[in-house]
Each structure stands twice: as structure tokens, then as C-alpha cells.
């Protein structure tokens with residue numbers, strides 16, 4: 001296992017396009033097409049001990065290309081920042097295009113009202129090293145929002161680059177109690193903010 005308190009020791013091929021980053025939200029170059037999503041339904045929750053891994057059915061259209069949703073997991077606190085502000089939690093929907101390239105759709109959660117979808121997940125988490133079948137619709141987290149897009153990397157080793165990132169502008173909420181529940185399942189797991197370097201951030205709206 002890699003350690004979040006010793007990130008400088010993570011083995012990786014060093015590059016200039018690492019994730020996560022701080023997203024400055026103003027004056028972004030506009031791409032006039034929002035991502036679209038079919039109904040996203042979770043069918044399986046796995047408790048891996050160090051993280052929750054969820055999977056199910058769903059397909060995104062990202063800049064006119066279909067991306068198959070493969071997996072959902074969470075980080076707390078959030079990995080990406082908006083205007084130098086971290087959020088309480090971040091969901092990563094990992095997708096794959098036909099050519100094998102990956103795209104991650106991220107959703108940030110700020111402290112606030114209890115999240116009903118998150119509650120369904122939390123009440124169905126199986127014991128450690130077990131999985132649970134389920135039927136939870138998570139589409140509402142993805143739709144009716146603009147997205148920020150940039151080219152980055154995986155945020156866990158081997159930190160491979162060439163990953164398309166799409167971050168929902170609309171933040172969801174998580175209650176303090178829900179966040180405490182989450183903390184029972186895995187330890188703090190956010191990678192440090194990485195330099196933007198010579199990268200463009202686009203807004204899809």
C-alpha cells in the first residue's frame with residue numbers, strides 16, 4: 001500500500017501534467033457542449049478495507065465521444081480545489097473510451113444537508129473484504145451542471161498521465177454525520193495539489 005503521509009516516495013514516471021490541481025473557476029475558455037450521461041446505476045459495493053469501490057451501469061458522452069463508466073470511489077478531503085478551496089469529499093467516476101484512454105468525472109461535496117444518495121450507499125456498505133449487490137441511482141450527481149476539463153493523471157500510483165478530467169461545477173452536499181460515517185471505512189486519502197504548469201483549463205457549458 002502507498003502512504004498518503006509519504007507521497008514524495010510514490011514511484012512514478014515524472015511528468016508535467018499531474019493531478020489533482022487547483023481549478024481557478026473564472027475566465028475559462030468555453031467549450032459549448034456539456035457532458036451528458038445516461039442513467040447511472042450502482043449494482044455493486046465493495047469494501048476493500050482501504051477504500052470503497054462501486055460499480056454499475058452508465059455511459060457518458062464526453063466531447064462527442066462515448067465513455068463507458070467502470071468504477072466509482074471516493075476521496076476525503078477532496079483532491080481538487082476550486083479557487084483554492086478544498087471540499088469535504090470527492091467522488092471519482094472512472095470511465096474508459098473505446099481506444100482504452102481513461103477519463104475521470106469528479107464531483108465535489110461540501111458540508112451541508114444530508115445527501116440522500118450517499119446515505120443509501122453508506123447504509124449498504126458490506127463488512128471489510130466483502131461486496132454487496134445494490135440498485136442505487138446516482139445520475140443526479142452528474143447532470144444539470146457545467147464541467148471544468150483539463151488533462152491530468154491518475155491521483156494514485158502509478159500516477160499515469162494522459163487522463164481526461166471533468167469536474168462538475170455544481171457541488172453536492174454531505175452532512176458532518178455522513179462524513180464521520182465515511183471515515184470509518186477508509187483513512188484520509190487525498191493526494192497533494194500538483195502544479196498546473198503549462199496546461200489549459202476549459203469550461204464545458
Ligand SMILES: [Zn+2]
Pocket residue numbers: 073074075092155
Ligand atoms: Zn480517485
